[in-house]
Amino acid sequence: MEKQTMNHLSVDDVKQMLLYVGETITASKDYLGQIDAEIGDGDHGTGMATGAEAFMKKLRESEFETINDVFKTTGMEMMKSMGGASGIIFGTMFSDGVKQLESKSSIDHTGLADIFRGSLDSVKKRGKADVGDKTMIDALDPAVQTLESDASKEWTLTEVLKHAEEAAWNGVEETKQITAKHGRAKTLGERTKGYQDAGATSVWLIFKSMREWVEQHEG
Template structure:
């Protein structure tokens, strides 16, 4: 996530400059860089604890509405995992649903308002459908990522009804929402990393004579 936000900082800044205050890319890159620093100095015991550390760090380092909203998303997702030490597909779906519900409650936004919810809501729905269909963790994250990317792109023709972009009225039409786009980037990075880890594990098994 840190590498992804840093790599797309310029794009997210451009998108935010068009309908916001132009600091979304910089804020996210700074926030996730701070997350890396925090993780380097501690060893959270569970995946849920990792997500909660991410949440508190983003809340304290990311400016504007993004910090509290992303922080709430990670906090709710982490809480949904409880003390589990392993994550499977259904748990990912539950975590994304919790993240979506947290963002909706905090930001009072619904799908169609041209916010990060337009990426997060379809991602959560796709993750649940994939999990219910028997997909593993990699498959669930891939479905969520694909849905988030499509959801973010679909914000372009929408008129913003929440946040700073809503002040532009009809002038917000024709621009992709930066929060939805960054949400899609974050889920894309998770899906890619999960697929890479699964492929590496399969390769290790293939190379193990005992396997």
């Protein structure tokens, strides 16, 4: 294993990283549930944990040739298992980013930026939502933008992911200022102000746990 600065992720690295993401989501079930309960129906934590358990099981029992397969499998398992709007949306976030991408067995931070750009575009299209609608896009969009703007920098993966994580968190903070326009929270209108969006919080957790995994596996 590479003990120095980590600049590339192998197929197995991506698998291990996503397993760590899954464990973080599962451990955050109650936290996400409580956030959702304020303005939604409180099932976001349970839903995300169901999806995480499904993709972790599939990742553990499968062999992968490409990074594309790891991401695609993760997303498909979420879509198949979760239900609700978040099953499709988070499934799309993992599965669709690699769709237009040539098969890869190693990626650097430019590759990650490409993948999550594809994810973001697909999520926006499928969810018919955009920045400012108080959805997970409010965290994913700024995270992807920093990934893209950092792609040309001579940064380590940890630094790049840390920056994306911060951008996602700022997005989560901004959702507190927004009135919901999508999903069940939409019907609560003004009452949703002051509360952060649960889906955006999940996006932040995903970037945070990817950063943590990479950081722990650097020298």
